[in-house]
Amino acid sequence: MRAAEAAGRSRSMVAKGSEAVKKALAAIPGLEVEPGAPLAPLTTLRIGGPAELLVTVNTQRSLMALLRLVRERGVPLHLLGMGSNVLYPDRGVAGVVARLGGVFARTRLLGDRLRAGGAVPLPKLARSTAAHGLTGLEAFSGFPSSVGGAVVMNAGCYGTEIKDVLVSVTAIDRDGRRRRYRPPDLEAGYRRTVLQGTGAVVASGTFQIGVADSNLLMRWRDQNPAAPVKPVFIVYNRAPYAIIARKSRGFAVPKDLEGKRLGAPTGSASSAQWPLFAHLNGIDPAKVKIESVGIPVRDPMLAAGQIDAITAFAFRSYIDLKDRGVPVNDLVVWRMMDYGLQVYGNAIIVNDKFATENPQAVAGFLAAFLRGLRDTVADPAAAVASVVRRNEVARREVELERLRMALRENILTPEVRANGFGGVDAARLQTAIDQQALIFKFKAKPTPAQAFDASFLPPAEERKLN
Numbered sequence: 001m002r003a004a005e006a007a008g009r010s011r012s013m014v015a016k017g018s019e020a021v022k023k024a025l026a027a028i029p030g031l032e033v034e035p036g037a038p039l040a041p042l043t044t045l046r047i048g049g050p051a052e053l054l055v056t057v058n059t060q061r062s063l064m065a066l067l068r069l070v071r072e073r074g075v076p077l078h079l080l081g082m083g084s085n086v087l088y089p090d091r092g093v094a095g096v097v098a099r100l101g102g103v104f105a106r107t108r109l110l111g112d113r114l115r116a117g118g119a120v121p122l123p124k125l126a127r128s129t130a131a132h133g134l135t136g137l138e139a140f141s142g143f144p145s146s147v148g149g150a151v152v153m154n155a156g157c158y159g160t161e162i163k164d165v166l167v168s169v170t171a172i173d174r175d176g177r178r179r180r181y182r183p184p185d186l187e188a189g190y191r192r193t194v195l196q197g198t199g200a201v202v203a204s205g206t207f208q209i210g211v212a213d214s215n216l217l218m219r220w221r222d223q224n225p226a227a228p229v230k231p232v233f234i235v236y237n238r239a240p241y242a243i244i245a246r247k248s249r250g251f252a253v254p255k256d257l258e259g260k261r262l263g264a265p266t267g268s269a270s271s272a273q274w275p276l277f278a279h280l281n282g283i284d285p286a287k288v289k290i291e292s293v294g295i296p297v298r299d300p301m302l303a304a305g306q307i308d309a310i311t312a313f314a315f316r317s318y319i320d321l322k323d324r325g326v327p328v329n330d331l332v333v334w335r336m337m338d339y340g341l342q343v344y345g346n347a348i349i350v351n352d353k354f355a356t357e358n359p360q361a362v363a364g365f366l367a368a369f370l371r372g373l374r375d376t377v378a379d380p381a382a383a384v385a386s387v388v389r390r391n392e393v394a395r396r397e398v399e400l401e402r403l404r405m406a407l408r409e410n411i412l413t414p415e416v417r418a419n420g421f422g423g424v425d426a427a428r429l430q431t432a433i434d435q436q437a438l439i440f441k442f443k444a445k446p447t448p449a450q451a452f453d454a455s456f457l458p459p460a461e462e463r464k465l466n
């Protein structure tokens, strides 16, 4: 989302440069240029203003020409895939938003391999491979991504990452030159590749510190033992995973899910824990019909009765459903942590190499984050006000209620009150790992010390609540 926001902030509009840019683009065969085209319909969240110029790129030659032209004339460029991981500002995006079409939307069978253009949706590709008797992409059959968007961030779900199934990638660099990458050249890591931040077709950055679900990360590290990322600060001491259903549709206890339709977004952290919830609560998963719904449509579908229940972070969907007018006394929220799960939730993660080379930067970041967290706890309204200032679609009252719920249920837990922010209880983490092992076949089950690195945390005294 950073790239689109950055493009939106830019003041170097094409119009200020000259009408000549539009004319030059329009003159390139293979490009379709639409000034002022709305971007909202092209994104999953369906929000955001227009592109100054929306350019559909239909051929390799026109892509090369476009890249050279925007570079020479200093025109901001943002490449759009299926729009599932971008958020455009309401004021619109300056410069060019380019999307791939034409030859990039085709697949071609080459013996036992399939060549797919950057615009091909992954679910379509997964269906094509299956139809040709090829394997490897099954995990992506409901995945909301284009091939290009998935390759560039090494997308992954259910233990499969794009880098695992790739033979090679062809990319056009920012000078308009074609370059072939084999998987090792991509230096793929957790949701990143060297293609990010190259300034060619990708305008986003590479991050050294981020936030991720600690359980999905544990699985991913097991699949990728050389994985260069590790969790260093637990943010959600109690994971917010939940099953949310409507009482009026016959739900009283979790077992009532049998025979019903559960909307579970593919690859989401809550969906990944559904098998454990079912296992611990005597639910036969074979009797529950899983519908792979997109996150943006999950709550509306439950509100409209198109599905019976959903997997979700409690503070996300409970607040959104309430905001949609669903009567709260008709909502049943089964927080998985109340039903046997003992796992931790989202954590701050760091890149190993960066952390080894810059331990003080990581420790400093965690100290600063802790200070921000304390300020948030002390004054949630001020914290929300600062978010709302930066996010035009967020509404103060809704976000304040959500933040208070997250603080109450997931952050200010009895364990945090006793031991302070950020750390783990080794015995509980061991149980959490054992629980993951019930639903995930580890190649090498991690120890608590391998699953969490406490060495960058501020001293225990400084992490105490008061």
Ligand SMILES: Cc1cc2nc3c(=O)[nH]c(=O)nc-3n(C[C@H](O)[C@H](O)[C@H](O)COP(=O)(O)OP(=O)(O)OC[C@H]3O[C@@H](n4cnc5c(N)ncnc54)[C@H](O)[C@@H]3O)c2cc1C
Residues within 6 Å of the ligand: 003, 044, 078, 079, 080, 081, 082, 083, 084, 085, 086, 100, 118, 119, 143, 144, 145, 146, 147, 148, 149, 150, 151, 152, 153, 154, 155, 156, 157, 191, 201, 202, 203, 204, 265, 266, 267, 268, 293, 294, 295, 296
């Ligand atoms: C419901 C839902 C579930 C999700 N689950 C997962 C998950 O389990 N695992 C996961 O990894 N992600 C997940 N995501 C995030 C998202 O699906 C991925 O980031 C996806 O790979 C983005 O692809 P896209 O085509 O939609 O790209 P966009 O969102 O359009 O763009 C994302 C970034 O990729 C760049 N880009 C797009 N196409 C190209 C290209 N051809 N060449 C170079 N750069 C390009 C864009 O410039 C942008 O920086 C989920 C998203 C949603 C909405």
